[in-house]
Amino acid sequence: MLPNAGRLKELAISETGLIFDPSTGSIFTANATGVAILMAIKEGKDIATIKGCLMEEFEVNENTAELDIQDFLNQLSTTGFVKSS
């Protein structure tokens, strides 16, 4: 289950990886993997689909894709962008 998927969908994401939360004004940057994960969440994809997208786009195995997703979501929580539900 994604942490606060609704909140994540509100984030503005630029192609260069700049992420802006329009309700708090918080700004941070993400690498290409992070941007891909966030874009997929915004499109309403579930974790399994996102994992598949990462495996295809970045040519990584299932375990790496899963770790990337978990790591990125943890980072989002620690930066205060989203709180785990």
Next chain:
Amino acid sequence: MNVAVTGLNAVDTPGPGVPVVRCLKESPNFKGNIIGLAYDALEPGILDNNLLSSAYLLPYPGMGQQSLLERIRFVHEREQLDAIIPTLDAELLNFIQIQPALLALSIRLILPTEESLLRRAKTNLPKFAKEFGFKTPKTSLVTDPNNLNLTEKDLPVFVKGIFYDAYLAYSIDDVTRYVQKISAKWGYPVLLQEYIEGDEFNAATVGHEGRAVGIVCMKKLVLTDKGKGWACVTIKNDKLIDMTRKIVTCLKWNGPMEVEVILSKKDHQFYIIELNPRFPAWIYLAKAAGINLPFISLMLEEIPHLNCYQTGVVFSNYTTNLITDLTRIQTLFTTGEIHYEKAI
């Protein structure tokens, strides 16, 4: 339409006048002249002939309402004013008191009542907040620097003037020094306000008979050494928008207002720092994001309530140089007025 605007002191801590003028001039629906009203011949905004069609010096607020009224009558005879937008805290009470006389001259001002103005004053903010369930930092009044009623555990603390100036003090000695500094400039009381750690957010609005006509929120990105926002970004925070709407309603507010809050790191609640009875100096950001509040304030009966604006729009002050002629300053000093090219 001929509109007079005050607060053209575009200095290191800029007044709201120049941004208000820019908002009006850049509205495609504004046709008319903008007249600058200043308290000093060296206020940079009145030296800019691209900004104004003319400018006049006003008597200082301490001279009282009658002096102000006489001067406005003089300006009105020459400029046929339709509206005045005062933008400085210290002049508002005088303008409120002469508002009926100005209305008789067909000069419109959108201002709060004297009662509303006083209820949101820094000295009355804790009482107002308590009455309507808002949070605000603990505040005490100082009338004697030798009687601060403060202990080390209360530090750091903000030392604030009744209208302007704020310093963050980390020691009792600092507090005493800042109290003396502020009182020498603005008089007593001086306020001691609890320091709340957190991010600063502001909202700008225009109240019309107690309803917020449009609200734009921003977060400060870069602060000056005086704690003023140097760069900021538009945001849309539902809690802050609801809070601003409620404040306007509770005060039955009429006119521009800036709501300054801090989102406490400790309890994640908004604390009202100040309720400023005027447009903020960052008001050009609101216009850039899609809500031209200064123009709306002139057209309240005709414009529907607006809430749609763009988030992520960044505003940054930057300083530049204005080249002018010494004769302009001389003219202002000797005649108290200066005339540039009229728009229509």
